[in-house]
Amino acid sequence: MNYTSVSFQKKGPDPEESISLSEVIAALSLAIELSDGAMHGHALRSCLLGMRIAEEAGVTPAEKSALYYALLLKDVGNESMVGLRSDRGASIVSKLGMGSLAANAIRYIEERWDGSGQPEGLHGESIPRLARLCSIAQHLDMFAIARSPEAAVETVKELSGLWFDPALVEVTRSLARRGELWTHCMAGDSHEKIRAAVLERDPHERHCLDDEQIDRICEGFAEIVDAKSHFTFRHSMGVAELAHGIALNLHLPEDRIRLVWRAALLHDLGKLSIPNRILDKKAELTASEWRIVKRHPGLTRKILDRIEPFREIAVVAGEHHEKLDGSGYPKHLRASDLSVESRIIAVADVYGALSEERPYRAKLSREKILPILESLAPHKLDADCVRALEAFLEQQPLPGFEPGAASDDQDDQKSRYCA
Numbered sequence: 099m100n101y102t103s104v105s106f107q108k109k110g111p112d113p114e115e116s117i118s119l120s121e122v123i124a125a126l127s128l129a130i131e132l133s134d135g136a137m138h139g140h141a142l143r144s145c146l147l148g149m150r151i152a153e154e155a156g157v158t159p160a161e162k163s164a165l166y167y168a169l170l171l172k173d174v175g176n177e178s179m180v181g182l183r184s185d186r187g188a189s190i191v192s193k194l195g196m197g198s199l200a201a202n203a204i205r206y207i208e209e210r211w212d213g214s215g216q217p218e219g220l221h222g223e224s225i226p227r228l229a230r231l232c233s234i235a236q237h238l239d240m241f242a243i244a245r246s247p248e249a250a251v252e253t254v255k256e257l258s259g260l261w262f263d264p265a266l267v268e269v270t271r272s273l274a275r276r277g278e279l280w281t282h283c284m285a286g287d288s289h290e291k292i293r294a295a296v297l298e299r300d301p302h303e304r305h306c307l308d309d310e311q312i313d314r315i316c317e318g319f320a321e322i323v324d325a326k327s328h329f330t331f332r333h334s335m336g337v338a339e340l341a342h343g344i345a346l347n348l349h350l351p352e353d354r355i356r357l358v359w360r361a362a363l364l365h366d367l368g369k370l371s372i373p374n375r376i377l378d379k380k381a382e383l384t385a386s387e388w389r390i391v392k393r394h395p396g397l398t399r400k401i402l403d404r405i406e407p408f409r410e411i412a413v414v415a416g417e418h419h420e421k422l423d424g425s426g427y428p429k430h431l432r433a434s435d436l437s438v439e440s441r442i443i444a445v446a447d448v449y450g451a452l453s454e455e456r457p458y459r460a461k462l463s464r465e466k467i468l469p470i471l472e473s474l475a476p477h478k479l480d481a482d483c484v485r486a487l488e489a490f491l492e493q494q495p496l497p498g499f500e501p502g503a504a505s506d507d508q509d510d511q512k513s514r515y516c517a
């Protein structure tokens with residue numbers, strides 16, 4: 099059995115490459131935009147607009163850095179209600195270690211200068227300044243997409259003193275007059291250009307992350323994915339715990355265990371693109387709904403591929419629904435293609451899904467799940483990985499150990515337990 103997938107070995111990127119926070123967040127902000135109704139590139143464009151206004155208005159370096167990440171992450175959980183969204187965004191930003199300045203910028207983003215906003219009806223300068231900046235930046239982009247950049251500036255002017263801070267509106271208008279507001283933020287600008295412009299403005303000058311910070315970011319994004327549907331509450335975290343336990347019991351080297359942990363946390367990132375009407379559906383899925391569900395591992399890979407040092411994680415995470423006999427998806431890979439890391443996550447994912455409640459079935463106990471996993475090995479699931487999972491579960495102090503409280507593995511719906 100190989101470490102890392104065969105397809106990845108062919109690519110051969112540099113594992114020594116350092117990784118910057120802005121690079122990770124900019125790529126992952128695209129994952130957030132896979133959600134229903136989101137505007138592609140909105141976070142990146144809002145970030146550029148907001149940073150330009152902030153620089154012109156004069157902010158401290160600490161504020162600049164908080165604003166940068168707040169704008170990239172402001173729409174975390176955007177399919178839920180506005181109030182909830184701000185709270186979830188704020189809590190994830192604090193979890194990622196970005197501090198209370200960034201968290202409050204998101205928490206109060208829907209407040210309005212005249213006190214008519216949410217969630218607290220704050221008024222004027224009692225609204226945190228960064229939240230006022232975020233608000234004007236996100237609206238400029240939304241108005242520009244709906245109409246045009248000129249109309250957006252005009253609308254912001256009309257709402258000066260109502261929704262927006264008059265001083266910031268003046269700064270916005272002066273930037274627009276000088277032709278400095280919209281560079282790389284126009285509808286026709288290529289995505290790569292926008293992304294490069296955002297990365298150039300990294301307030302940490304591409305400060306490199308250490309392993310613990312990368313883990314925290316992966317955990318934060320696992321939380322975003324899991325929060326999408328209450329059926330998948332803690333699914334990614336649960337699968338990561340199980341996969342980690344399997345990797346330990348298989349005595350993988352430390353760097354491989356870390357890779358498994360991160361890939362498991364991020365494996366369902368592409369699921370953000372599946373509408374909740376499908377994820378939460380009780381009845382059998384239609385053929386076209388199945389096609390949508392089956393796209394998610396490929397999307398996971400595509401998003402993670404944008405982060406150069408995550409390319410190996412991208413491959414492993416993108417293979418979590420592949421099966422040894424070629425019956426999985428999206429690539430119908432076979433045993434000879436699948437690395438030990440991919441096999442571990444496939445086993446952990448099936449266990450995790452079956453241990454969680456689904457719209458169409460109750461959750462199963464460990465006693466019921468293990469015989470199912472054993473029946474899937476060795477033709478679909480790796481038998482060593484299944485044994486290692488059993489060993490891991492036996493090591494748990496509590497017999498009722500639950501890896502998570504719910505998953506996406508809709509494939510168990512179709513073929514019963516043949517995920």
Ligand SMILES: [Fe+2]
Nearest residue numbers: 365366418506
């Ligand atoms: Fe999945």
Ligand SMILES: [Fe+2]
Nearest residue numbers: 366447505506
């Ligand atoms: Fe999953």
